[in-house]
Amino acid sequence: MPFSIRRPIFAHDFLNPPREDRSCNIDIVITTPSSKLDIVKETPGLQTRYTLTIDDPSIIGLTSSERAMVDKAVKDLILAFNLSLVRTCLSTVGGDLYSAEVETKTPETKVTIEETPKGKSIKVVETIVFRDTVYMTIGTKEEISEQQVIANLNKIIMVNRFSPRPSLVRESNLSKALNEYEIAMSTFDRLRIFKSLFNTIEFCTNWTGTDYRGQVLDANVAAITTIPQSDIEFWRNFYNRTKHVDKTTLEASTFVQGMEKLPEILPTIREAAKKLIVNCMNQI
Secondary structure (H helix, E strand, C coil): CCCCCCEEEEEEEECCCCCCCEEEEEEEEEEECCCCCEEEEEEEEECCEEEEECCHHHCCCCCCCCCHHHHHHHHHHHHHHHHCCCEEEECCCCCCCCCCCCCCCCCCCEEEEEEECCCCEEEEEEECCCCCCCCCCEEEEEEHHHHHHHHHHHHHHHHHCCCCCCCHHHHHHHHHHHHHHHHHCCCCHHHHCCCHHHHHHHHCCCCCCCCCCCHHHHHHHHHHHCCCCCHHHHHHHHHHHCCCCCCCHHHHHHHHHHHHHHHHHHHHHHHHHHHHHHHHHHCC
């Protein structure tokens, strides 16, 4: 029986993920769209809400309307979008962040009465309380090719990431890489984004069953992504510091420096993760 799919999805700025003091207004434009798949912007907010409509589910590999299969297919489609997007992220998950409520208590009005030669003098002292609140809206616009999204999706489907076959080590490792990348696109915490993207890099680099570590890992990643090996070495050292107790001043300094550099690291490490995923999927 013919069917269509319609469900909400959520967008946010990759470099400035949702936070209590800001919202986002994301414009994602599909170039060369077909009549089979569309995303329509609804409302901005903590995340910008879109409605995804798929009039022909066969375009995303669906032949059944069984809910579990539909949910997995939509997740794969959103992942395919995120492998093409650069500045923004799409997610099937809508989140909420709540700020603490601050109740300002105004001091009681002070009234003093004094006797003077001219009579009684009454003084009234009132306190006026001012509060400053800063709230930002991040605006981002990005175009994306539907053809590229569908090409990514077809490769993701071949990975069979929700039920990897144990006999295929490469399929299992690439499934882990895709899952970590998906987490990075859905979380709001910059450090968690970084860690998930570095996990993606490690899974992709060792997806055939190798166990590259240290500078050998750095060299392999640099060869595929063309990113300077020194950058990848910094990522690796910083990643290690996020997992282990700092025992020396140098280790503590590496962690602090990494946290300070996160805004400049994230775009590059996302691009590296995407290149490595695509490189692996091209070999499936």
